Amino acid sequence: MSKVTFLDILDRTNKGPVCETKDWDLKVIFKTVSEKLREYGLEGVYTPENPLNSDSNLANKFWKAGFDLAVDTGMLCQTTNRIIKFTERELREGIEEAPSKMQLGIGKDEFTVVTRTPSDGKRISTWLGPFGILVDEDLYIPICQSAAAYTIIDALIPANLSSIYGRDLRGGTPYETLAGKYEVTLQKEALRRARRYGMPAQGGCTSPTEYGNFGGVGIPGAADPKNNLNVALCPSELKVDYRILHKVAHFLNCETFIYAGHFSMIGGFAGSIEGAALTSIAAAILLTSVCQASFQYVPTLNALLQCNSSRETAWTTSISAQALSQNTHLLVGGVVNPVAGPCTEMMLYEIAVSALFNSVSGFSFSEGVRSAGGKYPNYSTGLESKFAGEILKSNTGMSRDKAREIIKTILPKYEQKLERPPKGKSFIECFDLKSLTPSREWLDIYDKVRNDLENLGVSFNTESN
Amino acid sequence: MSETKILDALAKAVIDGNEEAARKAAAEAINENVDPIKAIKEGLAKGMSVIGEKFHKFEVFLPHVMLSADAMKEAVSLLKKNMSVERKTEITHGKVVIGTVFGDIHDIGKNLLATLLSVEGFEIYDLGSDVPVKMFLNKAKDVEADIIAMSCLMSPSMFYQKDLIEYLRDKGTRNKYYIIIGGGPIHAEWAKKICADGYGRYADDGVDICKRFMDEKPATPLKEPIIKS
Numbered sequence: 001m002s003k004v005t006f007l008d009i010l011d012r013t014n015k016g017p018v019c020e021t022k023d024w025d026l027k028v029i030f031k032t033v034s035e036k037l038r039e040y041g042l043e044g045v046y047t048p049e050n051p052l053n054s055d056s057n058l059a060n061k062f063w064k065a066g067f068d069l070a071v072d073t074g075m076l077c078q079t080t081n082r083i084i085k086f087t088e089r090e091l092r093e094g095i096e097e098a099p100s101k102m103q104l105g106i107g108k109d110e111f112t113v114v115t116r117t118p119s120d121g122k123r124i125s126t127w128l129g130p131f132g133i134l135v136d137e138d139l140y141i142p143i144c145q146s147a148a149a150y151t152i153i154d155a156l157i158p159a160n161l162s163s164i165y166g167r168d169l170r171g172g173t174p175y176e177t178l179a180g181k182y183e184v185t186l187q188k189e190a191l192r193r194a195r196r197y198g199m200p201a202q203g204g205c206t207s208p209t210e211y212g213n214f215g216g217v218g219i220p221g222a223a224d225p226k227n228n229l230n231v232a233l234c235p236s237e238l239k240v241d242y243r244i245l246h247k248v249a250h251f252l253n254c255e256t257f258i259y260a261g262h263f264s265m266i267g268g269f270a271g272s273i274e275g276a277a278l279t280s281i282a283a284a285i286l287l288t289s290v291c292q293a294s295f296q297y298v299p300t301l302n303a304l305l306q307c308n309s310s311r312e313t314a315w316t317t318s319i320s321a322q323a324l325s326q327n328t329h330l331l332v333g334g335v336v337n338p339v340a341g342p343c344t345e346m347m348l349y350e351i352a353v354s355a356l357f358n359s360v361s362g363f364s365f366s367e368g369v370r371s372a373g374g375k376y377p378n379y380s381t382g383l384e385s386k387f388a389g390e391i392l393k394s395n396t397g398m399s400r401d402k403a404r405e406i407i408k409t410i411l412p413k414y415e416q417k418l419e420r421p422p423k424g425k426s427f428i429e430c431f432d433l434k435s436l437t438p439s440r441e442w443l444d445i446y447d448k449v450r451n452d453l454e455n456l457g458v459s460f461n462t463e464s465n
Numbered sequence: 466m467s468e469t470k471i472l473d474a475l476a477k478a479v480i481d482g483n484e485e486a487a488r489k490a491a492a493e494a495i496n497e498n499v500d501p502i503k504a505i506k507e508g509l510a511k512g513m514s515v516i517g518e519k520f521h522k523f524e525v526f527l528p529h530v531m532l533s534a535d536a537m538k539e540a541v542s543l544l545k546k547n548m549s550v551e552r553k554t555e556i557t558h559g560k561v562v563i564g565t566v567f568g569d570i571h572d573i574g575k576n577l578l579a580t581l582l583s584v585e586g587f588e589i590y591d592l593g594s595d596v597p598v599k600m601f602l603n604k605a606k607d608v609e610a611d612i613i614a615m616s617c618l619m620s621p622s623m624f625y626q627k628d629l630i631e632y633l634r635d636k637g638t639r640n641k642y643y644i645i646i647g648g649g650p651i652h653a654e655w656a657k658k659i660c661a662d663g664y665g666r667y668a669d670d671g672v673d674i675c676k677r678f679m680d681e682k683p684a685t686p687l688k689e690p691i692i693k694s
Contacts, residue, residue, distance in 0.1 A: 030528040134620040134650055160620045171568030171621035208568045208619035235570050268573050271526040303527065303573055306649060375652050
């Protein structure tokens with residue numbers, strides 16, 4: 001939400017300073033991020049021995065540098081090659097105008113997303129499910145249902161359909177427009193079967209372009225825009241284009257809220273580990289105005305490994321979340337993005353690390369679970385979402401120091417395997433299709449890892465949530 | 466300046482990502498009659514390999530790698546002007562048309578592969594992101610490409626990789642290009658299913674596969690794709 005209107009944003013995409021994408025990536029972003037890190041004395045503050053920040057002053061310094069970065073750079077519109085710039089005052093007003101709590105869900109599935117601070121013990125909201133995993137048409141309902149059935153999960157992040165009535169679902173085509181509504185219909189059926197009639201979902205999730213949103217949200221029989229996670233995901237670093245702004249325009253026409261996202265890449269155009277934390281903070285600030293967002297998810301990924309369960313991504317996300325939650329009331333979230341697949345111990349340990357740093361660092365919500373990094377069709381089950389939800393919700397009051405020590409014990413269990421992680425098993429190989437329950441093997445792995453984590457001090461007591 | 470010093474200057478210019486210094490060092494190499502292939506292999510490529518190693522340890526980052534690649538390209542183009550056609554072919558691995566497929570605007574993986582391929586001596590035609598199938602095909606025809614490389618992060622866009630291959634097959638021109646694919650939702654089974662010639666999980670894997678295409682020159686389409694996952 002912002003005092004700068006969406007029309008102002010569109011005007012700025014036509015009148016802002018001219019900049020080619022390559023110059024933006026190499027000169028504007030990389031150079032400005034490096035300058036800010038130097039100016040604020042933040043270069044090289046990460047050390048591998050400390051995979052989760054617990055220094056609030058350091059997080060506040062990152063906040064100041066990240067805000068400065070947002071003011072200095074703005075965001076690039078790649079369609080027009082012009083920069084959408086803001087004054088400091090506009091960005092501050094944008095943050096002030098943004099909501100500090102939001103009610104989602106209907107009836108017994110209603111919940112409130114609230115502003116949090118690190119280790120505050122307040123409820124974190126869990127938006128989980130087969131997060132964009134490509135799924136066969138006939139498995140779409142059971143895979144979504146397998147996650148939605150767990151009441152620890154507040155909102156469903158659904159799968160991506162691979163086809164529509166047997167036809168390949170090609171992005172940017174009328175297939176995608178048609179699939180928008182079709183996919184929402186399947187999601188509704190999954191929620192009905194799971195008896196989660198009022199659970200919000202991410203209708204239009206399949207959509208890489210605006211067409212899936214046009215077809216799936218706010219038209220008769222499609223997703224109710226007021227109980228849907230209306231996503232506009234921007235590419236890194238700090239870029240947007242008309243396809244994304246089309247989505248924003250559509251959601252505004254539907255008179256609903258916008259859920260914007262941005263991944264910062266360690267090793268990418270933001271540069272260093274500390275640099276990715278800065279662009280993540282700047283993204284949360286800018287998305288509030290550029291995408292008129294009420295919620296933002298601004299995780300960081302390792303550009304080489306494409307995961308957020310590594311040592312440096314844990315630290316980067318923790319400091320970015322703490323910077324934002326200590327200095328704003330924005331409703332900001334992270335993700336759970338393991339690279340190992342279902343039915344492996346590694347996947348659960350990766351999830352434990354991501355869920356812990358998301359939970360104790362002040363995020364208002366967490367998305368997930370992008371099982372096996374989203375690489376393999378049908379490699380997703382509800383059990384990993386339940387597991388993530390349990391850790392997220394049971395450990396919000398844990399001190400950052402304790403979480404760091406636990407994470408330090410878990411990381412060596414899988415770090416060496418992040419580059420070539422185990423693929424694990426597909427849904428039908430480790431979930432019973434009739435009863436929609438995990439296989440004995442998958443449950444045994446869950447029990448073993450849970451037991452190990454409980455011995456380390458991770459709570460699985462979800463009763464208060 | 467001695468040959469050793471010139472080679473060192475070429476390597477340093479690449480490590481620093483300094484195009485101007487790379488141009489100067491290349492001009493010096495030409496003036497001092499340094500064998501241009503030696504200048505490339507023992508000067509520029511050495512610098513690039515230092516940058517590659519540093520990138521894997523996150524001691525430098527993608528922008529450094531891209532700037533170093535630009536510096537190297539600049540120097541190579543100067544050195545090539547003084548080479549015979551035969552000698553040019555000694556250092557050119559092949560022509561690659563690369564892009565992120567239609568509907569998808571993510572480009573980090575694609576940029577990385579394009580950069581690493583260019584420093585390995587491939588001639589790169591980078592079409593950017595959100596690239597329609599036709600644009601890949603037109604460019605590949607125009608430049609007489611050896612390889613078409615398609616990246617994809619959003620799963621609904623992965624079908625365009627299949628579309629391109631099927632179009633070539635239906636037109637009877639599938640044997641003209643090696644096709645390599647990669648990206649977040651892309652995996653070995655998909656590469657086999659759509660009859661691609663190669664799939665790499667990481668950019669480095671992609672480079673190895675492209676080098677194998679050009680070194681071994683297997684008939685395309687390959688019966689089984691080269692997989693590095």
